Amino acid sequence: MQSFIAFMEKHFLPVAAKIGNQRHLVAIRDAFAYTMPLMILGAFATLINNLPIPGYIDLMNSIFSEKLKDGTFIWTKLGGNLWSGTFAVLGVMIAFLVAFNLAKSYKSSAVAAGIVSLGSFYAVGGASGMDSTGLFIALIVAIISVEIFRRLEANPHLVIKMPDSVPPAVATSFAALLPAMITMTIFGLITTFFNAAHVENIVLAFYKAVQEPFMGMANSYPTALLIAFITPFLWFFGLHGANMIDPFMQTINAPAITANLAALKAGKEIPYIVNKPLFDSFVNMGGTGVTISLIIAIWIFARKNKAYMTVSSLSFAPGLFNINEPLTFGLPIVLNPILFVPYILAPMVCITIAYFATASGFMPACTVMAPWVTPPIIGGVIATASWQGGLIAAINIVVAVLIYSPFVYMATQMQMKKDAATAQA
Incomplete structure (x- = not known):
């Protein structure tokens, strides 16, 4: 056992430590940590609407019998509304948070990078994958958009400098203007190329081709x-x-x-x-x-x-x-x-x-x-x-x-x- 431990300390630990500190993985981990309270809330909200206890639904319907025009009982709307604000927008939150954390680790403009990532996510069809369906695409877009954005932002020829009298928030937004426009245009072009190849929606196509089978394997x-x-x-x-x-x-x-x-x-x-x-x-x-x-x-x-x-x-x-x-x-x-x-x-x-x-x-x-x-x-x-x-x-x-x-x-x-x-x- 002692020789095994010595071998692992010499050959395994350095590699594992590098993986554990890898900035992209850390950014993903921290992004999900931010969303955890909302995911817990969304799960409980859905459970309240669908508690698997015999007679529970009938009891709630008899107590709160008022219905909406679509025929649903009004007491179920609380859970539905909370779902809309949690799991239904998980992909959107991850697109922003991963980019924010990754840019922060690079000491780049974190908020600007998060907004650019969010816009790029929608540029590739994120509107149809705002929930967990678009999760993998959100991760990919967030990482790639930050890597492009921070390099463009570091180019002095692409930074619009404002006078010192301009408020910092305005100066920061103008500094990120051209890098943001170029980054989002790249994702827009990529989407256009896929559209030309008769792939109507990248997010849904990726989900069916990769994410869904991966979930089955996992x-x-x-x-x-x-x-x-x-x-x-x-x-x-x-x-x-x-x-x-x-x-x-x-x-x-x-x-x-x-x-x-x-x-x-x-x-x-x-x-x-x-x-x-x-x-x-x-x-x-x-x-x-x-x-x-x-x-x-x-x-x-x-x-x-x-x-x-x-x-x-x-x-x-x-x-x-x-x-x-x-x-x-x-x-x-x-x-x-x-x-x-x-x-x-x-x-x-x-x-x-x-x-x-x-x-x-x-x-x-x-x-x-x-x-x-x-x-x-x-x-x-x-x-x-x-x-x-x-x-x-x-x-x-x-x-x-x-x-x-x-x-x-x-x-x-x-x-x-x-x-x-x-x-x-």
Whole structure:
């Protein structure tokens, strides 16, 4: 194990660290972080309109019986209106926010870059993909538009300088005028070329050709297993695994949640099992590695290990809200060869249980994005809007405790022998 760790530190960590700090991935990650509160709100709003409880819809219709001209009950409009302001404009928000964050990292005009990206997104047909349908195109347009815009902005011949007496906001807008016009014209020409090739809408064509098939591939059990493996694997070496794979998770998560909510609203079978709530509520309980179970295992099997008991007791309160940095670096889990196997194995077993519990129909698919700080078991109930979700989360905690227990016991025995040898010396 020590030779393996040394090999990984020498050959793997430098590459992984560069990937984790790659500015484009960081910009995507931060953009989705900004939209997370709205996505949670939109999911809850849709759930209120379509709560999967027998008789719920009929009860609400009888209490709030007033209808609109189109025949819909007026009580459902709140959820619909909130949807319109959240998931329905996700692509638009991402087009702006990714460009804003990326330009900011380049120390370029962030607001101007965001506006140019937004305009360019509409220039390629973004009006038909303002929701998660246009998400991938929004990401591509945001990145490319910033790379073009910042280079043009750096060209002194393309910058219109205003007198010092002009207000800063006006001066900034004129400085970005020509770079913005050129950037948007490029995207307009690209769209025109596609139109000439009889591609009426780039966004919809891309969705059907690439994004939709990719979502199907990402919904598979092997993908879920890989994600469950890679996050704790990176964390073991001290790298923030969740942040590093978050751009990938979000690109499959937002469309999956949107499709699941649309299916729930239409009364159809929910199509996507693999999404972020599945990991947040059934795997990352206590934090990456199902570490709430590690704390429980320590309380049961490591009472004589004072260091483990002290750290786990201090880590319980944050762990209850899925924050495990005190445990990860205090125990530590990072570069701890004894805990390497259970730390990797527990998430993979838990995602397996959750995946097949959903695939078998025992547990509903996740349709609600509960805040990631939602305590274990409660998160499972909220994410699936069912008691079965809470039960599967509880089962996962117990299973993970069983996985961690022999290794915690081993660590305790080794520490006791070490303490005895120290005392004898």
